[in-house]
Amino acid sequence: MKKxxxxxxxxxxxxxxxxxxxxxxxxxxxIASNYRGYITLDPAKDFILNDKIGKILENSCPTHxxxxxxxxxxxxxxxxxxxxxxxxxxxxxxxxxxxxxKFDLAKKRRDDLIETFSMSAPFGKTCDELGKxxxxxxxxxxxxxxxxxxxxxxxxxxxxxxxxxxxxxxYDIERYGITFVASPRHAxxxxxxxxxxKNMERxxxxxxxxxxxxxxxxxxxxxACSGGIFGNTYATTGGIDGIVPVNVYIPGCPPRPQAxxxxxxxxxxxx
Amino acid sequence: xxxxxxxxxxxxxxxxxxxxxxxxxxNNELHLxxxxxxxxxxxxxxxxxxxxxxxxxIICCDExxxxxxxxxxxxxxxxxxxxxxxxxxxxxSSHSYFPSIYDVFPSSILYEREIxxxxxxxxxxxxxxxxxxxxxxxxDIFPLQKDFKLNDVVKRNSKQFEFTPITGEGVCEIPVGxxxxxxxxxxxxxxxxVGETIINLEIRLGYAHKGIEKLAESMPxxxxxxxxxxxxxxESVANSIAFCNAIEKIAQLTIPQxxxxxxxxFAELExxxxxxxxxxxxxxxxxxxxxxxxxxxxxxxxMQLNEKLSGSRILFGVNQIGGVKTNITDKTLVGIxxxxxxxxxxxxxxxxxxxxxxxxxxxxRNTGIIEKQMAKDxxxxxxxxxxxxxxxxxxxxxxxxxYPSVNLKQKTPRETMEHQVELQKxxxxxxxxxxxxxxDLRQSKDIICSIIALENDGLSVSLDEELTPYSSxxxxxxxxRGETLHWVMIGEHDSIFRYKIRTASFSNWPIIEHAVLxxxxxxxxxxxxxxxxxxxxxxx
Ligand code: SF4
Numbered sequence: 086m087k088k089x090x091x092x093x094x095x096x097x098x099x100x101x102x103x104x105x106x107x108x109x110x111x112x113x114x115x116i117a118s119n120y121r122g123y124i125t126l127d128p129a130k131d132f133i134l135n136d137k138i139g140k141i142l143e144n145s146c147p148t149h150x151x152x153x154x155x156x157x158x159x160x161x162x163x164x165x166x167x168x169x170x171x172x173x174x175x176x177x178x179x180x181x182x183x184x185x186x187k188f189d190l191a192k193k194r195r196d197d198l199i200e201t202f203s204m205s206a207p208f209g210k211t212c213d214e215l216g217k218x219x220x221x222x223x224x225x226x227x228x229x230x231x232x233x234x235x236x237x238x239x240x241x242x243x244x245x246x247x248x249x250x251x252x253x254x255x256y257d258i259e260r261y262g263i264t265f266v267a268s269p270r271h272a273x274x275x276x277x278x279x280x281x282x283k284n285m286e287r288x289x290x291x292x293x294x295x296x297x298x299x300x301x302x303x304x305x306x307x308x309a310c311s312g313g314i315f316g317n318t319y320a321t322t323g324g325i326d327g328i329v330p331v332n333v334y335i336p337g338c339p340p341r342p343q344a345x346x347x348x349x350x351x352x353x354x355x356x
Numbered sequence: 357x358x359x360x361x362x363x364x365x366x367x368x369x370x371x372x373x374x375x376x377x378x379x380x381x382x383n384n385e386l387h388l389x390x391x392x393x394x395x396x397x398x399x400x401x402x403x404x405x406x407x408x409x410x411x412x413x414i415i416c417c418d419e420x421x422x423x424x425x426x427x428x429x430x431x432x433x434x435x436x437x438x439x440x441x442x443x444x445x446x447x448x449s450s451h452s453y454f455p456s457i458y459d460v461f462p463s464s465i466l467y468e469r470e471i472x473x474x475x476x477x478x479x480x481x482x483x484x485x486x487x488x489x490x491x492x493x494x495x496d497i498f499p500l501q502k503d504f505k506l507n508d509v510v511k512r513n514s515k516q517f518e519f520t521p522i523t524g525e526g527v528c529e530i531p532v533g534x535x536x537x538x539x540x541x542x543x544x545x546x547x548x549x550v551g552e553t554i555i556n557l558e559i560r561l562g563y564a565h566k567g568i569e570k571l572a573e574s575m576p577x578x579x580x581x582x583x584x585x586x587x588x589x590x591e592s593v594a595n596s597i598a599f600c601n602a603i604e605k606i607a608q609l610t611i612p613q614x615x616x617x618x619x620x621x622f623a624e625l626e627x628x629x630x631x632x633x634x635x636x637x638x639x640x641x642x643x644x645x646x647x648x649x650x651x652x653x654x655x656x657x658x659m660q661l662n663e664k665l666s667g668s669r670i671l672f673g674v675n676q677i678g679g680v681k682t683n684i685t686d687k688t689l690v691g692i693x694x695x696x697x698x699x700x701x702x703x704x705x706x707x708x709x710x711x712x713x714x715x716x717x718x719x720x721r722n723t724g725i726i727e728k729q730m731a732k733d734x735x736x737x738x739x740x741x742x743x744x745x746x747x748x749x750x751x752x753x754x755x756x757x758x759y760p761s762v763n764l765k766q767k768t769p770r771e772t773m774e775h776q777v778e779l780q781k782x783x784x785x786x787x788x789x790x791x792x793x794x795x796d797l798r799q800s801k802d803i804i805c806s807i808i809a810l811e812n813d814g815l816s817v818s819l820d821e822e823l824t825p826y827s828s829x830x831x832x833x834x835x836x837r838g839e840t841l842h843w844v845m846i847g848e849h850d851s852i853f854r855y856k857i858r859t860a861s862f863s864n865w866p867i868i869e870h871a872v873l874x875x876x877x878x879x880x881x882x883x884x885x886x887x888x889x890x891x892x893x894x895x896x
Contacts, residue, residue, distance in 0.1 A: 115660075119667040147579035171582050171673055172681075235539045239564040241892045242541055243589025243670050246633070249539050250659070253652035267537035282895075283512070284491040284563045285542055288534050314582055318506050319499055320567030339589065341669060 239282030602831025679816025738838020
């Protein structure tokens with residue numbers, strides 16, 4: 086890149102960009118600060134949840150990722166699995182909602198993607214309940230290298246763009262011993278995108294059955310986690326966990342390559 | 357010609373057909389209502405003879421609630437005049453046939469199949485009314501009819517889809533998909549081959565059908581824009597611009613100049629990163645990994661630029677009705693220019709390398725040839741038509757947004773000459789499509805670089821009044837695949853009554869069935885990639 090930096094806005098300076106990089110997971114500083122990675126609940130000190138703001142938040146979300154409960158204890162539930170990162174809710178309530186540029190959001194249980202804020206209990210993240218036993222067991226089975234079959238169960242192809250990027254020289258997923266293979270019969274992991282359209286339901290099941298045991302399934306993107314904006318309709322099934330068992334959820338719309346990498350490594354307990 | 361003259365020209369011609377036609381003007385649309393649907397066929401023949409019109413789409417809408425039965429709108433457009441012709445016929449629900457026009461405009465077959473799937477109306481003479489989008493759907497349920505509810509549970513039957521049987525000595529069938537070997541979207545390809553040579557291909561799509569058009573009817577206006585971005589992830593800017601255009605046209609809203617400029621910048625950036633990606637894919641499919649990787653790096657750089665500008669690597673969330681959400685400053689503009697300069701320097705080097713590599717050129721040249729007449733009949737748009745010398749480009753024929761104000765540097769006579777010679781070489785093979793993409797890329801860069809200062813009249817204006825119920829408008833934009841059309845009819849209280857989307861992919865898909873004939877199976881991936889259609893944008 087030409088070094089006329091005084092003229093070029095820092096904002097666009099992409100000095101790292103010409104070569105491959107050491108470790109995509111450690112390139113935090115290259116992620117733009119305005120990148121919409123995931124949304125968390127980060128209440129300002131004097132934030133008070135009342136009916137009004139609860140309702141506003143609930144209605145601001147196009148995919149119904151935010152729900153508000155107001156029995157004796159008012160509560161906001163925020164489902165990262167449904168969020169398509171449109172940013173509406175942050176505009177409505179910047180005191181509670183914060184968009185971060187982080188990517189390490191993959192979770193092993195669907196419930197772990199849901200954050201809750203309640204007025205009575207102090208705010209805190211659910212503790213990580215990952216079973217250590219299971220971890221060791223799976224580690225042993227999968228060893229060091231891993232093969233992935235990607236299945237598009239009706240996505241908008243946003244997620245495919247990012248999965249494809251994993252193979253480019255920048256992210257180069259093969260450095261971790263992970264390769265994409267052409268058939269589910271050669272695969273250890275199915276990487277599934279899309280809200281699982283009804284028309285893909287059968288193909289997905291067949292692919293799952295033809296993958297040899299032991300196998301893992303990773304749901305990629307808001308759509309695969311929950312149906313996303315497409316929800317659960319006559320044409321979609323509202324998330325792939327209704328069809329095949331899911332081991333790791335990687336939310337995002339679409340999740341960036343680092344987020345995918347993080348999720349895949351989490352699936353084999355390397356993180 | 358300005359719009360008045362254009363309409364006058366068409367008026368006077370149409371009078372010759374029938375002086376009692378009811379004609380109504382709506383922005384740059386001429387709406388022509390037929391009193392009897394049976395006039396349709398004759399009118400189409402007349403249109404084809406008198407003007408060089410292209411069938412753009414057929415829109416069906418269930419207006420039984422408005423006591424208008426089903427309305428079918430055949431939309432025609434020309435490649436020279438900025439205007440759209442809507443031919444509207446009403447089918448009252450009791451008899452569910454409408455005339456097919458496949459023998460005049462062969463591209464109508466697909467639209468008629470789609471209407472059959474979604475509305476249950478049958479195009480009588482259409483020779484091929486297999487299901488198109490819906491799989492194993494009961495044949496008495498039609499999702500886009502108003503009394504079907506979005507969440508209705510439909511019990512699918514297990515009828516097998518029938519592929520056209522191809523028989524003969526030595527003919528083998530190769531079924532491929534819906535899950536493919538590469539990281540691409542789902543679709544099924546049924547090849548019939550003799551030895552290595554493909555003698556027939558039937559494509560079955562619809563696997564990615566998500567009910568987008570139906571879903572839109574249940575969403576608030578402002579949310580539909582998120583949906584339009586997700587019609588096809590890599591076309592998010594073009595599709596959301598087309599949707600916004602439609603709404604802004606209905607509301608007669610003029611958006612700020614600055615917003616137009618920003619939309620244009622993002623639309624061109626989207627084109628650039630996608631073309632890099634496609635070119636890279638083409639090289640990967642012929643096994644030239646070196647070139648593929650180099651281009652992939654360029655694509656990644658552009659995506660990182662996208663991220664810095666908009667917070668999303670694939671440009672989700674830049675548009676909103678009435679303008680844009682993301683600001684670009686003069687300072688960032690300089691940055692964009694310098695990133696592009698750098699990327700294109702690299703790109704030209706890679707290109708030189710490719711052109712001097714005979715093994716690459718050999719694989720691309722004369723592979724997957726399409727014919728001009730076929731391209732015309734099928735109504736191809738975008739790169740697929742430009743690779744054979746048919747200039748379709750919504751940015752020129754229907755200038756929208758900031759495009760009319762773009763001033764490109766005049767070409768010198770020598771450059772023009774050279775370009776003409778280049779164009780002569782476009783014969784509709786993979787190489788021609790590669791070169792058309794290269795042209796497109798350079799042009800996009802020039803367009804972006806021609807913007808040197810941004811206006812400062814704000815990012816957006818808001819819709820103040822409720823939109824008139826049952827008013828409609830056609831929005832359009834040129835995505836990197838070609839012209840994308842979004843027709844919106846507003847319902848009560850700013851809801852959406854009908855949202856019809858026709859992406860470039862939908863009108864282009866059938867050409868692959870012709871392009872692969874007489875090629876070997878091993879060339880299919882590169883032929884397919886050279887067109888680069890979206891499955892999701894087709895299946896909706
Ligand atoms: S999660 Fe988002 S990017 Fe991925 S397929 Fe769904 S809408 Fe597209």
